[in-house]
Amino acid sequence: MSLPILYSFRRCPYAMRARLGIMLSGESVDLREIILKHKPQAMLDASPKGTVPVLVLSDGSVIEESIEIMCWALAKSDPADLLLQRTPALQEVAKALIQTNDGCFKSWLDKYKYADRYPEMSEQYYRQQGEVFIAQLESLLNKNQHLLTDSPSIADYAIYPFIRQFAGVDKTWFENADYPNVQRWLTTHLHSSEFKTIMKKYPTWLESNQSFKFGNRYSD
Ligand SMILES: N[C@@H](CCC(=O)N[C@@H](CS)C(=O)NCC(=O)O)C(=O)O
Known part of the structure; x- marks a missing residue:
């Protein structure tokens, strides 16, 4: 077939x-x-x-x-x-995180990436709006190695490609920002064989x- x-x-x-x-x-x-x-x-x-x-x-x-x-x-x-069948209570958390990523965060990410196309506000302003989600991830990653548990789930794999883009807009800023857990988590995924x-x-x-x-x- x-x-x-x-x-x-x-x-x-x-x-x-x-x-x-x-x-x-x-x-x-x-x-x-x-x-x-x-x-x-x-x-x-x-x-x-x-x-x-x-x-x-x-x-x-x-x-x-x-x-x-x-x-x-x-x-x-x-x-x-990855679908968290063994921990159903976390499935809704994963879903909500992915929705925030694909909704609010993605729209701030696009504005941050292409700030010159959205001159109403500064690049820094758009970055700060995006940081609301980054801070949420930071606090989750402060508790576990990955977003929901110590193993990656669908939430990690669905979200990290977007955080990679956010980090890539101004690498120096991201590397020096106070998000040590997000930095560690992103680096782990980006260096993976997957x-x-x-x-x-x-x-x-x-x-x-x-x-x-x-x-x-x-x-x-
Ligand atoms: N909601 C869709 C969004 C997919 C999407 O927007 N992909 C972008 C590329 S990153 C695209 O194909 N844009 C169409 C275009 O730029 O012509 C999904 O989750 O698959």
Whole structure:
């Protein structure tokens, strides 16, 4: 049977979380690398909203939200209990954190990253708004090695690609800011073999006419 197709863009934090979820579940997909400026028609036909990631399953059904792609993969197999089935009380906490990340934090992150496009306020102002979430993560990470327990969960994998972007806007500022636990946590994830695997570079599907087997069974 043919593998599901994942349309992905290497640097997109939503696509990163989808690739993490797929890799950590042990599922495999055919990865089609795209660039946002030139989206393949086949992707737009499957998902007219035109965002990545998009997962097209073998029966033709389409999953077009990154968190749902993570959940699809982990529902099939979740050896590390990233979905927190063994600690159901934490599932709602994870959900709320991911919602804050994708909602409020992401919109301040975009303004901080592209402050010149939002001249109403300063870059520093946008950063301070983003720091409300960073401070929340800092206090969680003060209690545990990862956001909810001492092991990573879906919340860590869904959120750290965005904190990576926040940290990258002004690296010197971030490295010197008073968030030692967030710094430690982010460094751990960014230095992991998992991150290395999901950040492997692929030629674009449109240019190379090639998709790539991606997932645990195929990673080296
Ligand atoms: N809610 C979506 C958001 C995905 C999203 O916005 N992805 C960005 C790239 S990081 C995108 O594809 N933007 C479309 C564009 O820039 O044309 C998800 O979670 O999958």
